[in-house]
Each structure stands twice: as C-alpha cells, then as structure tokens.
Amino acid sequence: MPPTRWRATIATHLRRCLLAPPCGVGGPRLSRRLSAPSIWATLVALFRAVPVPLVFCASVAASLALAADLGTAQAQGDVKAGKGVYERKCLLCHGEKGDGQGAGAELLAPRPRDFTKGLYKVRTTANKTPADQDLFNVVTHGMPGTSMPSWEVLPDRERWNVVAYLKTFAPEQFKEAPKKLELPKEVSSSEASIKRGKEMFEAIECHKCHGTEGRADGPSRAELKDEWGHPIAPANLTKRWTFRGGASRTDIATRLANGVLGTPMPAFLDSVEKPEDIWHLTNYIVSLGPDRPTYATLVTVGSVTDAIPDDPGADFWKKLAPQYVPLMGQVIVDPRNFNPAIDLVVVRAVYNDREVAFHLTWDDPTESKGDGKQTFPDAISLQFPPQISSGTERPYFLMGDANEAVYLLRWEQGKGVGEASANGPTKLAPLTGGEATGKALFADGQYRLVMKRPLAAKGEARPSFRPAVFTPVAFQAWDGGAGESGPKMSLTSWYYLRLEEPQSNRRFIVPPVVAILTLAAMILVVRTANRAR
C-alpha cells in the first residue's frame, strides 16, 4: 500500500477516535467506535509506514482510546460487585429484593423506590427505560427533597456497579434500549418567554396540582397517588432546590417533556401548543423562586422610626430583605415527625421605639382549623428565653424543660396571636395580660403573619428586647392539615436575633464637622508657619 493511502487510513482512524463522539467517554451507551485490536493494527502499520512524530501522536491517541475503553468497562458496571455495594448502602431502605420494603421504608415519605417495576422518576429518555447515566446521576446526586442522599462519597466504579445491580431487579424493563429524548430547541429566558410560559401554565392547568402560584396547593393535591397507591405530593414550584431531578433549566424542561414515571405527573411534550412552549414553561417555573435559598445565620431586626403596619400584605414588608430559616422535623420525643410538612420560614422583622414586629411567611397547602382527630389548627411560634442573660446559657431548645421555661410568641389558626410559657412541647401555659397582637393572611398555599409585641415587658416570664443584644430565638411550626400538633412539629435549634442599633442623624453631622475642623486646624498651622517665617 502506498504511504498516501496509509496516511489516509490513519487520518480516518484518528479523526474517528478523536473527533467523533469519543470512544466510550461520556457513558456506557455510546458504542465504541474503534476496538483495541484495530488501534494496535493501525499502530503497527504506522511504525512501518510513516515518520516518527506521527507515530508518537498516534500512540498518544491510541492510549487515550484504550483508557476510554477501560472507562467504558467500568461504566458498564459489575453486577456482583454492585450487589455488595447495594447490601451495604441501599438495602436498609430499598429492601433486599429491591422492592422498596426495607426496614426504614415505613418512616420515609416519599417512600424508597421499588426497583422491581423498573420505573424511574428521573430519566432523560423518551421511553420508559432510563439511561444508565440517569441512574448513575441519581445515585451520585441523590434526590433533593427526599431521604435519598448523594452517594458521591463512593468511588465512581462502585456507583456504576450498583447501577448494574439495580437493573437486575427488573430485567424485563431494561430489555428495551433507552431512547434519548429530544428536547425542542432551547429558548432562553426573557420577559416575553416568561409571560408566554405563564399563559401556557394556565392553559394546560398546571395549577390543578401545583397551585396557582406553584406552591403545591392545587385542588387535586389531596387525591394524588403514585403507581403503588401511596399518597404523593406535587412539587412546590417555588422551591426549586427540592426538585427530585434537579433544578437546572434542562432538568425542568426534561421533566415537563417526558413526565415523572410512577407519579401522576404526565408528559407534556405532545400536549403543549407549540414544542418550544416547554421552554417557556421552564422559564416561567424558574422565575417563581430562587434556585436555592440563602439561609440566615443571624436574624436581624431592622430599626424604623415610623409606625409598623399590621397588615401582612402591606408593601412595607415586601421591601424588607427576606431571611430564610430552615426547619427540621422534631424527632427527639414521641410522636416524632420524620416527614415535616413545613421546611422553611421566611422572616422579616423590624422594631421602632415602642414595639417589635415579626413578619413570617411559610408555605402550607391548606388553611386548617382542624377537626381534632386527623387535622389540627395550623400554628407557628417564636421562642425566646424568658430573660435575656449576657451568658451563653439557654433553656432546652425543644420548648424548654421542667427546670427552665421558654417564652413563646405564637399564632394559632382560630385563636390568633398570643403569648405562652412552656416547659416542654406539651406543657404550654398561656400568659395573660400581654399586649401581643397580630394578623395572618392565607392565600394560594401560603401564610403571611405579622406578630407584634412591646419592646419592654414586665415580669419574669417575658423577655424585653434591647438593641445590639444577641437574643436567642428558635422557631416552631405546625401544619395542622397534615396532622401536625403537639410534639409533631417542625422546628429549629437556637438561633440569634439582633436588633440593629438605631441609626441616628449624628452620622450625617459628625464626620463633616470633624473634616471642617481638621481643615481649619491645618490652615491655621500653615498660616502660623508662614507668619513665623
């Protein structure tokens, strides 16, 4: 064969290997374009036919290709090794048979996946079979908003192995090869796109489940069941960080297009007016909330000189910066709350010379007054030590204990705002003679509440608030509609709250005066010096 022909062959091989979707890199599903023997054959031929530098380049390419081959072998995963990983890390929740009936399953909501049906929520495929990469991603990143954690701590190979093992629970479902979902052409976010997305959101009636404002409070929410007959909640579209399959625009568009298998969420790719509406909807959903909240470490109470409005819907509150406080389920005393309904309270707070006011916002799909059997009144409370001491000693965070009480500023559906003293989650004693007031609004799956109280308080049971003092504060919330009451609640540990010092007008006067005086002094010095000469 003449050298030119050889060169052409080599060039083709190299181009295939280096430029075409590479040999094995990027996942197990991509076919290997060039097998190891053919690479070696090429190399041997190269040695015979072409100059050394080219041989060098080719050997580098070949070793890259071989390494990629090796990567593919890993990516395909070893079922036997995967079984070992599964038994160590997954079995407790997902069960020995992969049926989602592990020992921990009862405590979890949503329940762990039953792998025997081969139905996977998060997939980038047009058919039911998920790509191996989809399973790998879930194992790697976990499922936000559920009990499934990220397993990034495991080496890649172990994760691929476990993916291979998972597939053996439903061999029938994996017989059909995954077919990649083709998303419509991407539309970047703009005011017009968001507007169109909102129109589409209304036209395709997303609100039926997700609610008018996307807060998971739609009229169908209570009826929703998953493939296994377990109740399932729609996603709260304003809390993108809890999206099971990720919060990126592509993630959202993919879920919209092909639905979430095993759940009521249907596929919308063929059910929007134009294919690009999938992206308009995505842009609208993204506009509903931040991708993740910036949690507050210190609750700051701003200083104002004017009167503080009572209305939680007043514009005044919208202008204040939101402070996000995360809540956890109470799991220390019975009845424990492993799956708390309220996971976030947004705090805005101000004080003036007379009173302090807390504006709280939290999502709750139902406004519940409670029937006393299955549902209870919704409630929220702010907890403080009865007296603010300068030390670090604080009462027990879980609403105090027998020795030390806490002071609660609380609101309860039907009762309104009140004050209480507590010596534990079930030992509340209302405090009388207080001047706490407040008002709550409920709309579209969200409470907004203003609670006010005089800064100074008399007696041992109530703290007084003073500027610039680090005041311990904790939060508790109950979604009565979800059956929360008493110790079954969401709560925080102790935080600190601080009233900003009032900003007096002196800051506008003192610095200029000092500057003028300094200048005058300098002039004086210079003049004196000049005269002295």
Added chain:
Amino acid sequence: MRRALTAGAAIALITGVAMWFVTIAGAQGGGTIEAEVKYSGAPQVDKLKVNKDTEKCGTEAVVEKVVVGGNKGLANAVVSVPGAKGASKAKAVIDQHGCKFVPHVVVMQPGELEIKNSDDILHNIHTYSTANPSINKAQPKFKKTMTEKLEKPEFVKVTCDVHSWMLGWVAVVPGPAAATDGSGVAKIENVPAGKQKIEVWHETLGKQEKEVDVKAGQVTKVSFEMKGK
C-alpha cells in the same frame, strides 16, 4: 314445453343465485353469539363529592365498579372469542366527557386507540399496563384528540390523576368481542362456525371461560354467572 323449459331455467337460475348468496353470507358471517352475563351480588357504585371543575364534572362523581342492571344482568363485562379471527377493524374511541370515561369499557383490537377530551379542561390519560407501554400524557383543553397504540392483548386500567375518581378500562382483545350492555347482554357477530372458547372478563369480578359450538347463520346463546371475589 318451451314455457316449461324457460320456467325451469329461471327457477334453476334463481335457486343458484340464492344458493350463492347464502354461501357468501355463511362464509362471511359465521354465527352470532349472544352472551348473557349475570351477577347476583350487590352492585358497587361509589359516589364522591366533587370539589373542582364542577361546571364540567357536576357535583357528584359516580365510580362504576360493579353495575348490575335488571334481571341481575352485569354491565361492562367484556365477552370475547380470543381464538377466532375476523373481528371488526373499526377504530376504538374513548372519550373523557363529564369527567367520566365514555364508554366505561372500550373494546378494541390490538392497534390504535383514539382518545378524546370533550370536556374543555385538563385531563391526563394514565394507563396501568404491563404488556403495552404505560402512558401518562397530559391532555389539556385544546388537545381534543390523541392517538395511542395498544398493540398487545391486555385489559388496561385507565385513570386521570387530575380527577382521581375517573376510572375506565380498555380491553385489547385479539378476537371478536363486545362489552355487555346495561342488561348484561353482549352480542358478537361474525364468529366463525365450530367450537369456540368464549371468555368473559370483568374489572372487579375476574374472568370466566366456556366453550360453545357456534353454528353458521344461527344465534348461539351462552350465559355466565359471575361470582364475587
């Protein structure tokens, strides 16, 4: 003599033509099966209060799990002749109307199912199938019809998650088949003559089988008595 001959020829011709017609009809149609399905248990019809879309759905939803008509006739049972060929190729249609699946049971040959939404509100067609790929597709108000393929014999449950009371079934059967009417009677025409296995299926009462001898051009009656599970 000539007259007699002419008359004879005419008679022969008429008879021949008549015979030919009968043969054709016989070859085409076979026999007819009239199945009567009875159930002596109590009907099971759940009623629910509707909390949304009341102008389309009404204020009360009726879930027809077991519907028993006059003379203990069981409605919505599917009678089929799975082994026979020659079923009608008419397009199967299921409609979502008044937040109900109409009809409650659709009988179809493996192939295409037309899914209509006459309600002007969002429904989602959610099938629970194992042989066929399961479907969960949204059907917003502007999407009046969709077509889905159901190519394998199976009794497929259909629900709508938006209106959780909505329940329907699609019976994908390979042979001639029909669903029983309100009085528990199903008529299947064009069943090939000979011994045939007749199967009856009901969504909550299960399956039964019987063998009957179908005679061409005749109506063969068969009756089933379903038992509660």
